[in-house]
C-alpha cells in the first residue's frame with residue numbers, strides 16, 4: 001500500500017495518529033474503542049485525516065488571497081472522483097502512519113478502505129478527466145475550483161441479472177459523507193421561466209420559479225500535500241421548504257412540492273455518454289450549476305477586486321464540454337443586466353474569461369435544445385443568444401463566408417424544428433477551443449467546427465488528455481511502483497517523464513522478471529476477487545485481455561465479441577494447436593435507453609455462459625463480464641491487465657484515457673489509430689503496440705464511396721460463421737432470435753465498420769499471441785510502454801492548459 005517515499009516511520013507521528021483517531025472516535029462518533037464497529041473506525045480514520053487536510057486547505061486558500069493571482073474555474077457536469085481515502089493518505093505521505101496506527105487497534109487499513117463508497121458522479125472518461133485534472137491542478141500548485149453538481153444518487157449502480165443490465169440507484173450518501181463541508185453562506189438564488197421586463201434603460205429577468213443553490217465543498221489534495229484546492233458541488237434547496245398553511249389545511253404533499261421539485265434537480269446524473277440526455281430536467285441542471293458557479297465567481301471577484309472589468313485577469317473559466325456552455329449567456333446577463341456593462345464590453349470580458357473543451361465529434365452527441373423549451377426556461381438568455389448570434393453572423397458575412405457557412409455557424413439550427421446549438425454558443429463565447437488528442441483536434445477543424453474555424457482560425461488548439469500517475473500508478477499498483485523505484489530511483493514520483501529512465505533497462509531480464517511477478521500477483525488478486533464475487537475461476541497464467549469502458553457501438557465491444565466467437569470456434573475445431581490461454585474481461589455500463597448497447601451486454605454474458613461451461617475449450621478461453629464498472633473496479637483490473645483493447649472505429653474516440661492507464665501499468669495495447677492511441681504509438685514505438693484497422697481517413701472515404709458490409713462478410717468465412725452463430729441462437733437457445741437485429745445491422749449498414757476491420761483485427765490478435773509466446777520480448781515491450789507513457793500524465797496536460805489557455809504559469 002505505502003507508496004509514498006517515506007522510508008523512516010516516525011514513531012511520534014504514529015502515536016499522535018493513534019491518539020487522534022481515538023479522540024475523534026469518542027468526540028465525533030460518540031463511541032469508545034470497545035463499542036466501535038468497522039464503520040466507526042472507518043469514519044474516524046477519515047475525520048482524523050481530514051483534520052490534517054484542513055490546515056493545509058486553509059493555508060492554501062489564504063495564500064491564494066494574499067497573492068491575488070488568477071484562479072482557474074473548471075466547470076463540469078461530472079466529477080468521477082471515486083474513493084478519496086487512499087488518495088488523500090498517499091498524497092499527504094501518511095499512509096504508513098495510518099496503517100501502523102490502525103494496526104495498533106487490530107485493524108487493517110485495506111479493509112477500511114473498502115468501506116468507502118465510490119463517488120460515482122460521472123459517466124466515464126469526461127468525468128474521470130475532470131477528477132484527474134483537479135488532482136493535477138493541486139499538484140502543480142495552481143489555485144483552482146472545480147464546480148459541479150452534488151448528485152444525491154449519481155451514476156446508476158449496475159447489476160447483471162440473467163445477463164441483462166439492471167439499473168439501481170447508487171446510494172453513495174446513505175451513511176453521510178465525511179469529506180464534505182456544507183457552506184450555507186455560499187447560497188445563491190437561481191431562477192427559471194418567467195419573463196423579461198423593462199427596467200430603466202435596460203431590461204430585467206423576472207423569473208417565475210426560484211431555487212437556492214448551496215455550496216458543498218470537498219478538499220482536493222495535491223501530490224505531497226503542497227496545495228489543497230476545492231471541489232465545490234451545488235446542492236438545491238427550496239426557498240420555502242414547507243408551505244405551512246397548505247400543510248395545516250391537510251395538503252401534506254402539496255405543502256412539500258417545492259422541496260421535492262428542488263431536490264429533483266440534484267437527484268441523478270443522466271446516464272448518457274456520447275449521446276445527449278435531451279430531457280428538460282437536464283437543461284435545468286445545466287443552468288442550475290452553471291448559474292450558481294458564475295454568481296460565485298463574480299461575487300468573489302467583485303469582493304476582492306472591486307472592478308468587474310478585470311475579471312479576465314483574475315479568472316479563467318474552463319467549460320468541460322458543452323454542458324455548462326450556457327455560462328456564455330449567463331455571464332453576459334450578469335455583466336450587462338446586473339453589473340451595468342455595455343454589451344460590447346461585456347462580450348470582450350466574456351470571451352477573454354471563458355474557454356471550452358470539446359469531447360466529441362459524433363454529430364448525434366452534439367448538444368442542442370429545442371428553441372421553445374430554451375426560451376420558456378431561460379427567456380433572457382434566449383434574447384442574449386440572439387444578440388450574440390446577430391453579431392457573429394455579421395462578422396461572418398463581413399469575412400465573406402457563404403450562406404451555407406453562415407447557416408452552419410449560426411447559434412440556431414434552422415434546418416428543422418429550431419434548436420439552440422450549445423457547441424456553437426461555447427465556441428463563439430470562448431477565446432480557446434481545445435480538442436483532447438491531436439487527431440481529434442485536426443478532425444474538429446475539418447468537420448464539426450470547419451466553418452467556425454474559418455471565421456476564427458486562431459481559436460482551436462490541442463491539449464492531449466492525461467491521467468494522474470498518483471491514482472493510476474502509485475496507488476493502484478504499489479507493487480509496480482516499488483519495482484520501478486528500486487530500478488531508477490524515486491524521481492518519477494514527482495515527474496512522470498522520468499519513467500523514461502526505464503528504457504535503458506527494457507531488456508534487463510531481472511527487471512522483466514520482477515515486473516512479471518508483480519503483474520502475476522495483481523492477476524491473482526483480480527482472479528480472487530472474480531472468484532469471490534462471481535464464482536468464476538481464472539488461470540492467472542492466461543493472458544488477461546481487457547475491454548472496460550462505457551458500452552457504445554463506436555467503442556466496438558461487438559467487434560471484440562465477434563472475434564471471441566470466432567476464436568471459440570477455432571479452438572474447438574483445432575484443439576491440437578498451441579492456443580494461448582486467454583481470459584476476455586469486459587466491463588461497462590450502457591445508457592438505460594440505449595437498446596443495442598444493452599443487447600451487447602447480454603451477448604457478452606450469453607457468450608460467457610456458453611464458453612465457460614464448454615469442456616471442449618479446455619480452459620483455453622474464458623469470458624467474464626464484471627458488473628458495475630467504476631473507478632474502484634478500474635483500479636483493481638488495470639494493474640492486472642496484459643492486453644488493453646482500444647478498438648474504436650477510427651475517428652470516433654476523441655481521446656480515450658483508459659488506454660493511457662493500461663499502458664502505464666505495463667499492458668500492451670491492441671488498437672486502432674484513433675484518439676490518443678495515435679500518440680501512444682508515437683511514444684511507445686511501433687514495435688510495442690499492435691495497431692490494426694482502417695484509419696480515420698479511410699473510414700471517411702469508405703463512407704463517402706458507399707460501404708457494402710455484406711460483400712465483405714461474404715469474403716470472410718470466419719466472420720460469416722461467427723455472425724451466423726450469433727444470429728441463429730447458438731448463444732441464446734432460450735430466445736434464438738435475440739441477436740438477429742443486432743447482426744442484421746452489421747449486414748445492412750454496419751455504421752461502425754466491424755466487418756471492414758474484422759480480418760485485420762483477428763490477424764492483430766494472432767500477432768498478439770505470437771508476441772506473448774516470446775516471453776522476453778513481451779516483457780521488454782511492457783517495460784517500454786511504462787517507460788514512455790509518462791508524457792500522458794495529467795500534470796503535463798494541465799501545465800499546457802495553464803500556459804497556453806489560462807495564462808497562470
Ligand SMILES: *Cc1c(COP(=O)(O)O)cnc(C)c1O
Pocket residue numbers: 123124125128548549550629630631634655656657658659661
Ligand atoms: C478511465 C475511465 C474511463 C474512461 O475509459 P475509456 O476507455 O477512455 O473510455 C471510464 N470509466 C472509468 C471508471 C475510468 O476510470
